[in-house]
Amino acid sequence: MIEVLDAGALLTVQDLGRPGYAHLGVSRSGAADALAAVRANTLVGNQATDAVLETTLTGAVLRFTDAATVALTGTAGPAFVGDVPAPMNRPVRLGAGQVLEIAPPERGLRTYVAVRGGIDVPAVLTSRSTDTLSGIGPAPLQPGDRLSIGESTPASATLFDAGGTPVPEVTDPGTVLALKALAGPRADWIHEAHAVADHTYTVTAESNRVGMRVDGPALEWARTEELASEGVVAGAIQVPPSGLPVFFLADHPTTGGYPVIGVLTDEAVALAAQCAPGQRVRIDLRDA
């Protein structure tokens, strides 16, 4: 079992989400930084789809009642087992009763904790992910919650598969992070949409698993009519009437009524999921 001693700002169970239900109004959800979640699973010999823990901003403190093999990915750390620093991006063996502390990260926002065997909570619509928008899946974790660990999936699976998914490096908050995007279906709804690439935005504290919100130069709508709601994807850069772009993340609504001027690449979605408030970003917009 894993006992939650401190859940930080938000601690959730996540896997790769529940694709296939968007036409019923159910978002895919899943790990906000899916590349980091897959890497964490790879490091402990899990399936890519096994459930992991996702911490937010302030980290978490977890006690393991039994010996376990874990891996931490996504942020630059630090983390500690007792008072010993625990490495990021490597399998770490914990003894029974040991406490893993994930401290507020020096760089990045969301640390992923994979445990060999996976986090074992009931799947809802094929996924163990907490969808913070629709309330589907396990509730966000609270101090005192206890989680079971699953059976190790294929026993032959090896630890530390170094050939796993590449994970983009989390940048220094002092620099401007370029987020690659392809021009979106409604770029023509915004006056000089391509000029957005010249602006620098600052990530605000209103960001969450639904979307990354930013402050900076407002974009101007080129049209006055309303856009009928249409399906949107994770990574969509939507421009509401305020003119400040919203970058949709894992728990985005399935449809949206504001123009999408660009869509982040998968790698850029992973990077956006690691942008803490104050991070400066720009959009590296290319033709679709």
Place this chain on the structure above:
Amino acid sequence: MTVTMHQVGEHAVLLDLSPLDHSGDEFAVATEGRAVPMPNLVASLWERLMAARESGTFTATDVVPAARTILVDGVSADDARSIGAVVDDWESTGFARAAMGLSEADVPVIEIPVTFDGPDLATVAELWGTSTHGVAEIMRDADLRVAFCGFAPGFAYMSGIGAERAVPRRTSPRSRVPVGAVGLAGEYTGIYPRSSPGGWQLLGTARDATLWDIARPNPALLVPGTRVRLVS
């Protein structure tokens, strides 16, 4: 093709049917001059795409209908080409017939008992130039059909009252709309699957319908294409 296909990021395409609103002679010939409501066109193409995916013409994780568009997510460049071919075929071999045939009797109808006791009945009656009883009668007579879902799991946007009866959303949304509330926004009818904030004009209450139940094999009662009748 008349339907526009937009690339959406690395692995999705958006099919936009809006040009069919103004596509002139070719469209008029195909539809024998009759106006086909947009929700019927979207529903017809969505059904064609779902069938094509089922038969292996392309793979996709999600096919998401909306008011005037269909998003197909989880597709490769090859899949996108196959989807383009499905759309071309739909346009050239009788999309009009498919759109006309939507209300044929082979689609089962779900009857949902509704009490017309909503706080916005009088507002809607005034907009429609009828009485509150008249509103209830119009709603009971309407052949509703789920055009798409969104806003919340199991929240269905049902077409069928017609564009001429479209009503605006409330200027200030309610902070809490009760579960089962039946409302109107634009030309759509909706039923709240759970209590939430909302800006729809509320006409009544569907007390006995469970619109969303995660424990059911099919959690949503109303999926795209479902025909619905509101009964007393």
